Amino acid sequence: MRRSLEIRVLLFCATCLSGGGLAAAELQKLPVAGETFSGRIELKESQEFIEHWSRETRFSRRFELGAEITWKVLQSRERSVVLEGRITEGLYRHALAGFIELEEVYGLILDSLVFQLRLAGRESRLQVDRKSLQRVVNRFEKGQANRRLPEGIRKQIVAALLDRLQLAHLGGFWPVFNGSMKGLERVDFFSRRLASRGENSSGALFFSVYPSSPRSFAKGKGRELLLRRSHAALGAGGAVSAGYGSYAWVAGGPGPPYRCQLKLVGDYVDLEELKAVVDFPGEYRQRHSLEFFLGSTEEKTPSGTMFTGLPPRLELPEVSLDLLTAAERRELSRLKRKASESHDALLEVLSGYARMERGADAGQPLCAALHFALCERLASELPAERGPLGDYTERVVSRGRLLAEYILVLRAVASPLAGFTDARRLEFFRAALSRRETRFARWGGMLLAQGNWKGTVDLLLATLARQAAVGGREPLSRLGRSLELDLQRLSGRPVAGLDAGKIRSLIEQRAARSARRRFSLVLPGENGKGVFFTEAGAGAVFLFDASRPFERSSVTRKRGTRLPLTERTRLAYLALGRSLEKPPPGLRFALGRFHSGALLRSGWAPGSTPDWLKETLDFVAAELPTGSNPRDVSRARYEVGFKAALSGFPDAESVVLSTDFDRGDYWQAESRLLVWNYIRGARVITYGLKEDREADPAVLSFLERLAWNHHGWFRFLD
Structure with a gap:
């Protein structure tokens, strides 16, 4: 009798067949019992500790699995299937590197490894033939005969191999069973264990798919879903958001029933884990990286976005996930469940939300989280038939008095989940832009520019023309300046003083070359120089990142002297100076640096003072950190600068951030900024310093996400 090693995991075998206005993806079935099919599986996973200053990896665990496999269907029933897999050619690499140590790499040749995979409902079980596994281990030990292996390394490597072989099949055959997930917002997928020195457990990452966010490709044969990740530190009270990626599959072609790809790369924060590995956690x-691909025989993992051909995903962070108490999370879940029951229940919850925004809870994390949850729920119900929900939507957009409620409804109208035609959607925005109150009409322009609907540019230009006609020769109103920024966001160039035909031409040219990164003003490969645009509304706060490695110290400076300006920071100041040589009428601005504390000018810069430019730049240079304790200033704390700007300058319309481009991910900072700004609506403009000005085509950077979610733009700064 064959003995086997069993690994049990949960497998949520379902595929999204509805929602989002997408055509149903073509469904594939496994061959009947006795038939075979072949394909290739590739999986790469890594856990790294990266130094802020040098960007060098100081501790890492890397795992790579690549295998050509032939599967045979042993049993096929309505709700279960049994597959036998045989690896015809395969290699597993297991690499470990301690703190400032050489990387130790171990390899297992997987040829002739045999296993069985049982899929039944929500359960999967991988059974590996012990004899074939022993042959793999014997080959490994023979190859390591002249190498002294650490204690227990063989057992550790075999366990890691089986874990990743299981994970590869979990992702590859997930879409096979056709259970509908209509109405489900979130489905738990799998988890990954994190480990520090000595393979000691240090927390876990949990991955979930979101059926409510599908995108189609390959002429409707493919489907891509949002994949979110949350991190739970060892001994912590709960999980916090740690980024998102994508999970996609496409039907058809030779080999497995589906070709699948999963990719999620990003940073997470666990100070206790850092303390166990390095001496200076700050x-x-x-960073944790996971990439998986299942394709036909000898097919390699597609690079970038070649698999789907879709642009990078732009999603809102999980708002307030790390700011809510346990009681608030339960209350949020209760309200979301109630809102999903019926239209009447949704209207009741919306009414309760409006009362919260009028009371003491206004602007708090619970209100922010409920705001975006109700926005998504309302969008999924639109367009509603003539009735209370449809009347409510029209009434709030045209004459609602509570700004928070108005923004929620307008966001729902702009959401891709809402099934409006372009013409019907523009009717709502025409009503929003006609509002007398500037704060209401301004939100109409910002959310209109966020979309990509036919007639968007014409409506923005017509509204801007009306504002110019009303003002005559006077400077543009606050709404007029905001509309110019909306058009600049679409065109990639300042539009002040340009006629409507020229603006249309700029927008058309930009749309033709930058469909994948719409709001990055200087794209990789372009020769345009980055400057600080000053069409920034009534007031702009310029924030300079003063943490290392943005502002590096000089090892040769004399004791007691201030840190010299680095070349890149000097260029940033010069670019700012050039853009402010002729400030637009009515422009007010403030400058400051931030890190562990925020230092901002106490008021707006006096534009009437002859030496205002010199005084302002001297102020910024004088406030650079002295480097007395560099260990505390390695990781930028962006939320410090943003909170100081938003609270210290309540009438600021734009916040302009200048920092290093490749600083990593700051998921919690994104979430907190959304809480502070979801009603305020300050436009966030980001500038990243990077020598090669190259960006990952498949993933949006922290600076891009920050700007795009707050109605601004990103630009590389030379």
């Missing part, structure tokens, strides 16, 4: 950041 100087490092943690």
Whole structure:
């Protein structure tokens, strides 16, 4: 009798067949019992500790699995299937590197490894033939005969191999069973264990798919879903958001029933784990990477976005996940469940939300989280038939008095989940832009520019023309300046003083070359120089990142002297100076640096003072950190600068951030900024310093996400 090694995991075998206005993806079935099919599986996973200053990896665990496999269907029933897999050619690499140590790499040749995979409902079980596994281990030991292996390393490597072989099949055959997930917002997928020195457990990452966010590709044969990740530190009270990626599959072609790809790369924060590995935790950041691909025989993992051909995903962070108490999370879940029951229940919850925004809870994390949850629920119900919900939507957009409620409804109208035609959607925005109150009409322009609907540019230009006609020769109103920024966001160039035909031409040219990164003003490969645009509304706060490695110290400076300006920071100041040589009428601005504390000018810069430019730049230079304790200033704390700007300048319309481009991910900072700004609506403009000005085509950077979610733009700064 064959003995087997069993690994049990949960497998949520379902595929999204509805929602989002997408055509149903073509469904594939496994061959009947006795038939075979072949394909290739590739999986790469890594856990790294990266130094902020040098960007060098100081501790890492890397795992790579690549195998050509032939599967045979042993049993096929309506709700279960049994597959036998045989690896015809395969290699597993297991690499470990301690703190400032050489990387130790171990390899297992997987040829002739045999296993069985049982899929039944929500359960999967991988059974590996012990004899074939022993042959793999014997080959490994023979190859390591002249190498002294650490204690227990063989058992550790075999366990890691089986874990990743199981994970590869979990992702590859997930879409096979056709259970509908209509109405489900979130489905738990799998989890990954994190480990520090000595393979000691240090927390876990949990991955979930969101059926409510599908995108189609390959002429409707493919489907891509949002994949979110949350991190739970060892001994912590709960999980916090740690980024998102994508999970996609496409039907058809030779080999497995589906070709699948999963990719999620990003940073997470666990100070306790850092303390167990490095001496100075403040100087490092943690990154976990997971990429999987199942394709036909000899097919390699597609690079970038070649698999789907879709642009990178732009999603809102999980708002307030790390700011809510346990009681608030339960209350949020209760309200979300109630809102999903019926239209009447949704209207009741919306009414309760409006009362919260009028009371003491206004602007608090619970209100922010409920705001975006109700926005998504309302969008999924639109367009509603003539009735209370449809009347409510029209009434709030045209004459609602509570700004928070108005923004929620307008966001729902702009959401891709709402099934409006372009013409019907523009009717709502025409009503929003006609509002007398500037704060209401301004939100109409910002959310209109966020979309990509036919007639968007014409409506923005017509509204801007009306504002110019009303003002005559006077400077543009606050709404007029905001509309110019909306058009600049679409065109990639300042539009002040340009006629409507020229603006249309700029927008058309930009749309033709930058469909994948719509709001990055200087794209990789372009020769345009980055400057600080000053069409920034009535007031702009310029924030300079003063943490290392943005502002590096000189090892040769004399004791007691201030840190010299680095070349890149000097260029940033010069670019700012050039853009402010002729400030637009009515422009007010403030400058400051931030890190562990925020230092901002006490008021707006006096534009009437002859030496205002010199005084302002001297102020910024004088406030650079002296480097007395560099261990505390390695990781930028962006939320410090943003909170100081938003609270210290309540009438600021734009916040302009200048920092290093490749600083990593700051998921919690994104979430907190959304809480502070979801009603305020300050436009966030980001500038990243990077020598090669190259960006990952498949993933949006922290600076891009920050700007795009707050109605601004990103630009590389030379």
